[in-house]
Amino acid sequence: MNLSRRALLGATGLATLPSGLIISEAQAQTAERVLRYGISMADIPLTAGQPDRGAGAYQFTGYTIYDPLVAWEMDVADRPGKLVPGLATSWEADPADRKRWTLKLREGVKFHDGSALDADAVIWNFEKVMNNQAPHFDQRQAAQVRPRLPSLASWKKLDAMTVELTTKAVDSLFPYQLLWFLVSSPAQYEKLGRSWDRFASEPSGTGPFRLARLVPRERAELVKNTAYWNPDRMPKVDRVVLVCAPDAVTRSNALLSGQVDLIETPALDMVPQLKAAGNRVVENVTPHVWNYHLSMLEGSPWRDLRLRQAANLAINRDDIVALLGGLAKPATGVVDPASPWFGNPSFKVRYDPDEARKLVQAAGFSPRNPMKTRFLIATGGSGQMLSMPMNEFIQQAWKEIGIEVEFQPVELEVLYTAWRNGAAHESMRGITANNVAYVTSDPLYALVRFFHSNQVAPVGVNWSHARDAETDKLIDQAVQSFDVAEQDRLMARVHERVVDQALLVFVVHDTNPHVLGRNVRNYTQAQHWFQDLTTLA
């Protein structure tokens, strides 16, 4: 006969108040604290080491299961983070040859399978994604991380806990690239019969969570790694369940019905309802800019600075933020003014329709005689926010000052292809701007790739073919400077030039809103796409 504990206690007269307290305490000790997180992705990002699905996926199966050599400070919300030691305690460029970087590895770090982190493991990981002749080369992971490590030329072990990385050219910004490179366990790969498919189901990294269960396209369960090496990032909950809910309304309803405890990116028109139900909306400055990237090719009307500035001045960004339910921030540059790379541009991006009208008139156009052009825009998709309503709002504002834009809406995947091809590609005939929203998380992503002449598409994503000798010079100086303050100063000057020349039409920054249920006590949202789920409590 089975007897429950309550029955036993009742029978022995122990189910009284003091005993009840004992039970509660015991339950409190054994009860697992679980948080269920409704994520906007249609599938769980790749779990084998390098996540797919972009920067936003790193918070789910990247920085949870794995660690990078150089990490990002993710536990601060009131200022931008910075590079901090990860699995490497230090990284230094050799003063004699600035292309050679020496990384000292952290002692005593173990993978989830119990094997030790050392230089051999790190070199094995570089081989895994950079050397397609390596026996353990993984095409899928390589496709994700190779584009993130454009400067890396070679790698070698110096001693048991030191590795040397060599860049193709001197590049002081190289440590930012290492944020994307995560380290997985060679021992686990061997144990699982050298199968990346099996590794994806039973991964082993050094991160604060272990993957306990994976149901592709549905959920991943992450459990606390009690042996984690970094006490500052020890998870506050025992288990985080990631639940795929790509539709924003479905996700919001799941939170309202108590099926999940927090969600990312709620349905905008449901925010008041979510708040009224006692949930908390958390948002923060995020390295993202919703913009129009204007063609600077011969024949483009946007070669006229007056029109570029007018296009910026004609937009009432506060109204767009209102359209987005308040979950966005007006953009006055590529990066937010809180960024160390913002500087002090002399052209102030603001709403000034009168000034915009004057500039358009000075350029020879008016509402009766408008400048006509065509843009390629996305119908929607990740990062594009409320694409069509925002585009139509801006189209109307421009019409009132004498700029008549016809949109060619395409799916985001199509827009990406066009973006990579650049404004000079034959498919872009008649198109003078694209509307891809940009991730702007570091100097390379925010500025270098868009504005240096050596990044002109299709080599890089300088879509517009912008060429400015002064900008090139400043960027070249920045990548040669190993003083972080100097780097920031130079990148700020680059940004000032970009804003002063109005090379983009800056519209809004995403604030990456999350909605926390009443049982979520804490979540620190960093000013980045990389987030730290260990801050959930």
Next chain:
Amino acid sequence: MLLYLIRRILYAIPIALAVGLVCFMLVQIAPGDPINAIVPADAPQEVVEQVRRDYGLDKPLPVQFGIWLSRVVQGDLGRSLATGRPVTADLVSAIGNTLMLALAAAGIGFVMGSILGTIAAVFRGSWLDKLAVGFAAAGVSIPHYWLGMVMVVLFSVTLNWLPAMGAGPGGSGSWAWDWEHIKYLVLPAVTLSVIPMGIITRTVRGVVMELLNQDFVTTLRGKGLRRGGIALHVVKNAAPSVLAVMGLQLGYLMGGSILVETVFSWPGTGFLLNSAIFQRDLPVLQGTILVLAIFFVALNLAVDLIQTALDPRIRRA
């Protein structure tokens, strides 16, 4: 009969080939690049070209199609460009989930449709008939994704009776036939059932009304058969026509409803196709559509055979 069966199975081969080819060409013609499913959007050209070579996407289209076909005949549908997982594994899991949903929706839709259609036919012109016809019209007219959302708001958010999404408390991987799991099936199945219910109602109503006017029914009445006995004869005569419509409806349901599965985050073939379409995940698209097409053909064949068994007047030669 055996020859007929063999011939129908042989017919399925060119149909499958044509479906595979059309699907392959449609995805190629559509704007966009399958490479977007693999590399980050801002990958440099050099990396994009390398990955294109790695995945064989740089080869001429006929060669790509030939390689895919040669694998398919060996039972290998390839690997997803987006996830790297074998298409067959994802497809088996998705088809299982869709089959569960489709059968539940078909069960509700067919039973309700048959009942409502019969009532409407028997009580032709009465308020019961008008009500049943109204239900049928609403069933085929209301957008089911909208109905799904309304049901979620009512039964999940407001009443908190049923879950708003998902395929079980631990996902479809740990499905069990108990209430804790079945309750996840209720809302999507009811939502999906309204269209077949409307169509079956109208079909049954039309067929039964026509049969009730036939001479043999008058004869049956003249012979003194009671209402139950007459109904048995009518149902037997109506079955072949109704079955044909039900077979088609089940085929549509098996194709998965992209919208309903998305609204309920139900991990079936519709959900899989939706994600594959947006990512230009060619192997998943081709594999899924091919398997669904074969399933559709098989289902039609099964319906034909059942029709023959029910009504020997229908000859298959």
